[in-house]
Amino acid sequence: MTEVIIPVQLTMRWHRSIVIKQSSNATKQAEDPFAVMADRSPRGCESSGMESRIESDDTSTIPFPKRLFRGTQRRWRKALSHIVAKFAKWGARSSWFSWMYFAFWSRRMHREQRAMLAGWLKFQEEATNPVASCAQLRRGIHRLEKGLLMRPRRDVFGLDYIQDVFSTYKQMLMHAENCSTTSDELSWANDVLTEYFEVTTDHPKIDPLRQEFRNLTHPPTASAALHTPYKRDLSTPPPLSYDQLLILSQRRRSVRWFSPESVPRDVITKAVAIGGQSPSACNRQPFVLRIFDDPDLVQQVAKLPFGTAGYAHNIPVIAVVIGQLRNYFDARDRHLIYIDASLAAMGFIYALETQGIGTCCINWPDIEERERKMEQLLKLEPDERPIMLIALGYPDPEGMVAYSQKKPVEQLCRFNFE
Structure with a gap:
């Protein structure tokens, strides 16, 4: 031939x-x-x-x-x-x-590249004209917190970034009336900066900022408690034992058959509060849960991903976990939206399980046609990326769940080079 x-x-x-x-x-x-x-x-x-x-x-x-x-x-x-x-x-x-x-x-990576650039521009814009929670401020304050809790604590630290943190804090104060940021966030920043300027010794980079900080009009504190590093009370054991957590994790299974009973919104928001306590890189929390409980919207959203055929019609509530790349100044951190959002999603799911709400995590593959449909339906901004979906509702007592055999511990971890 x-x-x-x-x-x-x-x-x-x-x-x-x-x-x-x-x-x-x-x-x-x-x-x-x-x-x-x-x-x-x-x-x-x-x-x-x-x-x-x-x-x-x-x-x-x-x-x-x-x-x-x-x-x-x-x-x-x-x-x-x-x-x-x-x-x-x-x-x-x-x-x-x-x-x-x-x-x-x-073209598989083009949307992510575009989103990263859009996020970088949004980051720069919000640093000078904040309209909501400011990622630059949250990152900077968290870095100061880590300096305050170090052992031994240095007399002078944070010289590379204290000017940026202080400037961002001033911008937040100037725009406080038009900004949707919480008073707790400003109080946290104020308390950490106050302690920083109190414990650091004289230095040409710090002294002018210290004086200017003392002359500022700071926001009223929401509570008497200081929002600064503290010692945890370890005198009593955790309220949840390992065995209880193990039972909860084994009870939680992907539920695909739900009862028609509506889910109260306060049940969902309490679960969001638990998810919000999950760890996040530099405390930026670069995600938002878009939750739909309107039946028509639920059906529109549920039909977008793969894997919902056959049971989408009985999903009472669906959440779309959205990552926001506007929280990062550099492409090196672009994967954190997936890590931090997934950590929060697991806390959210466990909190729902404790309240009798079943969940099913739904994969979101990066397919351009479906990305466009999700972007249009949810009116997403260019830097926002869908990460996963979560169907939730009261389980149908007659509905079955998959056994889903899990890998043994020996396959899931390795100590050192053993």
Whole structure:
């Protein structure tokens, strides 16, 4: 058989000209990051629905020119798939080829890149004109807290960032009337800065700020308690034992069958409060839970992700966990929206379980068509990214849950290099 050699330039031109509609195989392809090797279109260039139709046709009834054209199409697709697979292998070994792959062959990362840039611009805007909780202030105050609790505590610390923290605090005070930030956040910042300026010794960078801080008009405190580092009361054991937590974790299972009983909003908000206590990098909490309990909206949202077919119709409430990249000044922290939001989601889920509310975590795959639909339905800003969905409601007593065997501890952890 004669080997067909195809110039890369012609291949790329041919690839750009192909538009193949997404078919029912999209779910299968989405599970494999390289299933769509050349995804200028949602489907890519391997086994498309059109190609399967070509194979199933009775070739004896097809005119020779059309058979020739279809055969050529298959050979081009095979050759292109081979070239793109080569690029993927090179990209796995080289950062330069990786950049080339995602710059010219795949659009999979484009939305995340755009969101990161939009978040960076939003971060800069909110630092000078805050309208809500300010990530720059929260990060800076938390850094000062860590300096205050260090052992031994240094006489002078925070020189690299105290000017930025103080400037942001002043901006928040200036915009306090037009800003939706909580009084607790400003009180926390005020208390930490007060202690910082009290314990640090004289220094040319700190002294002018210390004097200016004392001359400011600070917000009234919401409570007499100071919002500064403190010693926890460890004289009594935790109110929840390990065995109780183990039982709770084993009781919680993904519930897909719910009763029609409505879920009170105060039950949900109490669970959100528990999720809000989860750890977060520099206390920025870069997420928001968009909760829908209107039946029509629930159905619209529930039909967007994969995996809800067959039970979406009986979901009474659904939450969409949204990450906000506006909380970061650099792309290095872009993954924190997924980490911090997931930590909060687990606390949210356990809190619902203690109140008799069942939940089901729903995966959100990064598929452009569905990203656009979610963006339009929820009116998301460019830096906001859906992370996961959570269906919730009172469980149907007759509904079953999956056994879902969990991996043993030995497979989930390793000590040192054992």
